Amino acid sequence: MPSNAQLDFLAADAPNALERLKALVSIPSVSADPAYTPHVHKAAEWLRQTLSDLGLDARVMPTGGHPAVVATTPGSLCSAPAGTPGFLYYGHYDVQPPDPTDLWTTPPFTPTMRDGCLFARGASDDKGQVSCFLQALRAWIKTVGKLPVPVTLLIEGEEECGSVGLGSFLKEQRELLTRGNSFVLVCDTRSWDIDGVCTPAVTYALRGLVYFDIQLHGPTRDLHSGVFGGTLANPATLLTRVLGRLFDDQNRVTLPGFYDGVAPVTDEERARWAKLGFSEKEFLAEAGVTVPFGEAGFTTLERHWVRPACDVNGLYGGYQKAGAKTVIPTFAGAKVSFRLAPGQDPTRIARSFETWLRGQNVGGCTWKFQQFGEAHPVQTPTNLPAMAAVRRATKAVTGHEPAMIREGATIPVVAEFKQILSLDTILLGFGREDDCIHSPNERFRLANFELGCKTLTLLLGELAKG
Amino acid sequence: MPSNAQLDFLAADAPNALERLKALVSIPSVSADPAYTPHVHKAAEWLRQTLSDLGLDARVMPTGGHPAVVATTPGSLCSAPAGTPGFLYYGHYDVQPPDPTDLWTTPPFTPTMRDGCLFARGASDDKGQVSCFLQALRAWIKTVGKLPVPVTLLIEGEEECGSVGLGSFLKEQRELLTRGNSFVLVCDTRSWDIDGVCTPAVTYALRGLVYFDIQLHGPTRDLHSGVFGGTLANPATLLTRVLGRLFDDQNRVTLPGFYDGVAPVTDEERARWAKLGFSEKEFLAEAGVTVPFGEAGFTTLERHWVRPACDVNGLYGGYQKAGAKTVIPTFAGAKVSFRLAPGQDPTRIARSFETWLRGQNVGGCTWKFQQFGEAHPVQTPTNLPAMAAVRRATKAVTGHEPAMIREGATIPVVAEFKQILSLDTILLGFGREDDCIHSPNERFRLANFELGCKTLTLLLGELAKG
Numbered sequence: 001m002p003s004n005a006q007l008d009f010l011a012a013d014a015p016n017a018l019e020r021l022k023a024l025v026s027i028p029s030v031s032a033d034p035a036y037t038p039h040v041h042k043a044a045e046w047l048r049q050t051l052s053d054l055g056l057d058a059r060v061m062p063t064g065g066h067p068a069v070v071a072t073t074p075g076s077l078c079s080a081p082a083g084t085p086g087f088l089y090y091g092h093y094d095v096q097p098p099d100p101t102d103l104w105t106t107p108p109f110t111p112t113m114r115d116g117c118l119f120a121r122g123a124s125d126d127k128g129q130v131s132c133f134l135q136a137l138r139a140w141i142k143t144v145g146k147l148p149v150p151v152t153l154l155i156e157g158e159e160e161c162g163s164v165g166l167g168s169f170l171k172e173q174r175e176l177l178t179r180g181n182s183f184v185l186v187c188d189t190r191s192w193d194i195d196g197v198c199t200p201a202v203t204y205a206l207r208g209l210v211y212f213d214i215q216l217h218g219p220t221r222d223l224h225s226g227v228f229g230g231t232l233a234n235p236a237t238l239l240t241r242v243l244g245r246l247f248d249d250q251n252r253v254t255l256p257g258f259y260d261g262v263a264p265v266t267d268e269e270r271a272r273w274a275k276l277g278f279s280e281k282e283f284l285a286e287a288g289v290t291v292p293f294g295e296a297g298f299t300t301l302e303r304h305w306v307r308p309a310c311d312v313n314g315l316y317g318g319y320q321k322a323g324a325k326t327v328i329p330t331f332a333g334a335k336v337s338f339r340l341a342p343g344q345d346p347t348r349i350a351r352s353f354e355t356w357l358r359g360q361n362v363g364g365c366t367w368k369f370q371q372f373g374e375a376h377p378v379q380t381p382t383n384l385p386a387m388a389a390v391r392r393a394t395k396a397v398t399g400h401e402p403a404m405i406r407e408g409a410t411i412p413v414v415a416e417f418k419q420i421l422s423l424d425t426i427l428l429g430f431g432r433e434d435d436c437i438h439s440p441n442e443r444f445r446l447a448n449f450e451l452g453c454k455t456l457t458l459l460l461g462e463l464a465k466g
Numbered sequence: 467m468p469s470n471a472q473l474d475f476l477a478a479d480a481p482n483a484l485e486r487l488k489a490l491v492s493i494p495s496v497s498a499d500p501a502y503t504p505h506v507h508k509a510a511e512w513l514r515q516t517l518s519d520l521g522l523d524a525r526v527m528p529t530g531g532h533p534a535v536v537a538t539t540p541g542s543l544c545s546a547p548a549g550t551p552g553f554l555y556y557g558h559y560d561v562q563p564p565d566p567t568d569l570w571t572t573p574p575f576t577p578t579m580r581d582g583c584l585f586a587r588g589a590s591d592d593k594g595q596v597s598c599f600l601q602a603l604r605a606w607i608k609t610v611g612k613l614p615v616p617v618t619l620l621i622e623g624e625e626e627c628g629s630v631g632l633g634s635f636l637k638e639q640r641e642l643l644t645r646g647n648s649f650v651l652v653c654d655t656r657s658w659d660i661d662g663v664c665t666p667a668v669t670y671a672l673r674g675l676v677y678f679d680i681q682l683h684g685p686t687r688d689l690h691s692g693v694f695g696g697t698l699a700n701p702a703t704l705l706t707r708v709l710g711r712l713f714d715d716q717n718r719v720t721l722p723g724f725y726d727g728v729a730p731v732t733d734e735e736r737a738r739w740a741k742l743g744f745s746e747k748e749f750l751a752e753a754g755v756t757v758p759f760g761e762a763g764f765t766t767l768e769r770h771w772v773r774p775a776c777d778v779n780g781l782y783g784g785y786q787k788a789g790a791k792t793v794i795p796t797f798a799g800a801k802v803s804f805r806l807a808p809g810q811d812p813t814r815i816a817r818s819f820e821t822w823l824r825g826q827n828v829g830g831c832t833w834k835f836q837q838f839g840e841a842h843p844v845q846t847p848t849n850l851p852a853m854a855a856v857r858r859a860t861k862a863v864t865g866h867e868p869a870m871i872r873e874g875a876t877i878p879v880v881a882e883f884k885q886i887l888s889l890d891t892i893l894l895g896f897g898r899e900d901d902c903i904h905s906p907n908e909r910f911r912l913a914n915f916e917l918g919c920k921t922l923t924l925l926l927g928e929l930a931k932g
Binding site: 032033034096097099100103161162207209211213218219220221223224225226227228229230231232233234236237239240241242243244245246247283284287288289290291292293294295300303304307308309310311312313314315316317318319320323324325326327328329332333334335337339363364372373407408409410433436437438439440 | 673675677679684685686687688689690691692693694695696697698699700702703705706707708709710711712713749750753754755756757758759760761766769770773774775776777778779780781782783784785786787788789790791792793794795798799800801803805829830838839873874875876904
C-alpha cells in the first residue's frame with residue numbers, strides 16, 4: 001500500500017466522510033413511490049450542494065421523471081493538460097422502498113452503526129458507493145486543490161424504478177456527458193474475496209430485465225363465492241393457472257423462443273470462474289436457503305450469472321387480511337419479471353410475454369398489461385485501456401488484481417451508455433453480497449467504504465498516467 | 467285461496483304488522499361492529515317482549531357472543547293434544563353493516579316505503595322474514611287464542627358474523643330446542659317466480675365449505691431478484707405453479723378423489739329444474755359477466771347449485787404497490803376455498819388438500835397451512851312429513867306448489883341442526899333475489915311480506931293436520 005497525501009487525507013477525514021454518508025441516507029429518496037417525491041428532490045439538492053462545495057460545476061437537471069444531478073470539472077479544477085481524456089462517473093441517489101419496515105432492526109432512514117456496519121436503506125446501494133467517489137474527489141481537491149483527470153458526474157434519481165426517463169436524458173445531453181470522456185465508471189456492484197482479501201471486482205457482464213404488472217379483470221364487483229363459485233371465471237384462480245404455465249417441469253421458461261440467441265458459456269470463462277472459489281452453499285445461505293432450484297442442466301453460478309430467469313415479484317387481489325372472506329375478487333394482479341442473458345432482446349421478450357398471456361384461455365376475463373422498464377443485457381470488453389489503471393489501483397490497495405466476474409442483476413443504464421453515448425462501462429464494485437440491498441437491514445461495512453475511497457482515490461491518479 | 471279467520475285477521479292487521487316490522491328494523495342491530503352492541507341487545511329485548519306479549523315463554527339467553535332469543539309454547543297456548551309434534555323455528559335478528567351508507571337513497575335505519583317496498587337494513591334479511599312468522603303466530607293467537615301446533619323459536623344475534631358461538635349453544639340447549647320437535651323451519655332464503663307468480667321456494671340443498679389460508683415460505687428475507695433470480699425457489703412463483711395445478715383442462719379439481727361421493731344430478735331434478743325458467747344470462751349479468759366458465763359437462767345452474775367448486779379468494783405476497791420492485795419475496799400466500807356438494811366430507815377434503823399441497827415440489831420452501839371453518843353440505847329429504855304441509859299451504863296461497871331449488875352458498879347452522887340436534891331443516895324462503903341483502907338499499911316488497919305471512923299462517927294449520 002503506497003502512502004501519499006490523498007490516502008493520509010482519507011484516514012484523517014474518515015469520521016467526516018461517515019457523517020456525510022449518514023446525512024445522505026437519512027433522506028428517504030424512494031423513487032418508486034410518489035409519496036416520497038419531495039425527499040427525492042431533497043437528495044438531489046444535497047448532492048448538488050456537496051459537489052458545488054467541492055468546486056465542480058454542479059446542477060440539478062430535469063428529466064421526464066425524477067431529476068438528475070450532473071457535475072463537470074472546470075478547467076481550473078484539473079491539473080491535467082487540456083485534452084487529457086476524462087470519464088463519466090455514474091451513480092444513483094434514489095433507493096428501494098423500505099418495505100417490510102417491521103423487519104428492520106433500526107428504522108431504515110435512521111442510519112445506525114452496529115458491528116462495524118452502517119445500517120440504512122441506501123447505505124450500500126448506491127449512496128454508500130457514490131460516497132466513495134465523492135470522497136476520492138475530496139481527497140484530491142483538499143490536498144492538491146485539483147483533480148488529476150477531468151471527471152463528469154451523472155447521479156440519477158430513478159435507477160430503482162427502472163431509469164425510465166434516463167434514455168431521453170442521455171440523448172438530449174449526449175454532448176455534455178461525453179465531452180472528453182473515454183469510458184463510464186460505475187460503482188454499484190460487489191467486491192469479491194480473493195484468498196480471504198476483500199477485493200474490488202470488475203463486473204464485465206450484466207443480465208437485462210423486463211418487468212410487468214399484469215392484472216386479470218373479471219366480474220364488475222366482488223362476488224359471493226358461495227353463490228357464484230364454479231359458474232364464472234375467477235380472476236385470482238385464473239391468474240395462478242396462467243402463471244403456473246410459465247415453466248415446464250425442467251424449470252425452463254415456456255414462452256416460445258425464449259432462449260433464442262442466448263450465448264453459451266465459454267470454456268475459458270468456466271475455467272476462470274472455477275478459480276474464484278464460488279460456494280453454492282454460501283451463496284444460498286445468504287438467502288437462508290439450502291436447496292438450489294432452477295433451470296435443469298446448469299450450475300448455480302451459471303443460473304446466477306449467465307442464464308435468463310423469470311420471477312413472480314408480487315401477488316395481490318381479493319381478500320388478504322386475517323381470517324376468511326368468501327369472495328370472488330373483481331380482479332387479481334401480479335408483478336412478473338424476466339432477467340435476460342446477453343443475446344436476448346428485451347423488446348422481443350416483452351412482446352412474446354404479452355402475446356402469450358393474451359393467448360391463454362381466461363374465460364372472458366381481460367388483461368391489463370403494464371410494462372416497467374426494459375434493460376438490455378450487457379457485456380463489456382475486458383481489454384479497455386482504462387482497465388489497466390483499474391488493475392494497478394486495485395493491486396496497490398489490496399495486493400490483488402480485481403476479480404473479473406459477471407452479475408445476475410441489471411443496471412439498465414449501462415446498455416444505454418453503449419447505445420446512446422457510445423461509451424463502454426467499467427463496473428468497479430465495493431459492495432458485499434450480504435449488504436442486504438433491496439431487503440430490510442441494508443448495510444455497508446466501514447471496511448468496504450474505506451476500500452472504495454482508497455481504490456477510487458488511487459484510480460484517479462493512475463488514470464492521469466494514461 | 468281459502469278464506470278463514472286467520473287470513474281475515476292478516477288482512478285487517480296488515481298495517482299494524484308493517485308498523486311492527488318498521489319498529490324492528492329501526493333498531494340498528496349490526497352484529498359485526500362492537501359499536502352497535504347496545505342496539506343488538508335492544509333488538510333481542512324487542513323480540514322477547516313481542517313473543518311474551520303473544521303468550522309464549524320467551525327469554526333472552528346468553529351465548530358466547532350476542533344473546534339468542536328463545537321462546538317455547540306453553541301447553542295452555544296450544545290447541546293440539548299433548549304429544550303432537552312441533553318444530554323449531556330459526557331466524558336471526560342481527561343485520562349486516564349498512565356500509566357504504568352514502569349509497570342508500572334513504573337512511574338504512576329509517577324504514578321508508580317506496581314503490582311497494584319497505585327499504586331498510588334487515589327489511590328482508592332476516593327481520594322481514596322473521597316478522598312473517600311472528601305475524602302467523604299472532605294470526606292464530608288473536609283469533610282462536612291458541613296455536614294449532616307447539617313451536618319453539620330460536621332467533622340468534624350472530625348470523626351475519628359467522629354464528630361463531632351457536633354450535634356450543636345448540637349443544638348446551640339441545641334438550642330445550644329439540645323437545646317435541648320433528649324438524650327445523652328456517653325462513654332466510656329466496657322465493658322463485660313460477661309462471662310469473664312469486665312463489666315461496668323450498669331450498670332443499672346447500673353446498674358446504676372449507677376455507678384455507680396457505681402460505682409458502684422460502685428465503686429468510688426478501689431477495690434481489692436480479693442477484694438470486696433463477697437460482698432458488700421463489701415462493702410467489704411456486705405458489706402460482708402449485709395453485710395452477712389445482713385444475714385440469716376441463717376445469718375439474720385435480721385433488722385425488724375430490725369428486726368421490728358427489729351425488730349425480732338425477733334426471734328427475736334436471737326435468738324439474740328445466741321448468742324453473744332459470745336464465746343463465748340474467749344470473750351472470752348480476753356479476754357483470756357474459757361468459758360462463760366452469761367444470762366441463764355441466765350447465766351453469768348445475769355448477770351453481772350442485773357441483774363442488776374451488777376458488778382462490780385472495781392472493782398476497784411480495785411487492786403489491788404501484789410500479790416495480792425487483793424482489794423475490796420471503797413468502798407468498800393465498801386464500802383458497804372449496805364449496806362442497808352433498809356427499810363430500812369437509813374433513814376429508816381438507817386433509818386431501820393439505821396432503822396434496824405437501825406433496826408438491828416446492829424446491830425446499832415450506833407450507834403454513836391454516837383452516838377456517840368447516841361446513842358440511844346439506845341435503846334435506848324432500849319427503850319429510852312436514853314437506854306435505856308446506857306444499858299444501860303454498861298451493862293454497864299461490865296456486866303453485868313451492869319451487870324446489872338448491873343453493874350454491876352455505877348456511878353453516880343448517881348442518882349443525884342435523885349434526886347436533888339430529889333435526890332436518892326445511893328452508894322456506896319468501897325473499898327475492900333483488901332484495902339487495904348485504905348491499906345498500908335493502909328492501910322487502912310488501913307483496914312478499916304478505917306472501918310470507920299467509921303461507922306461514924296456513925302452514926301452522928296444515929301441520930296440525932299431520
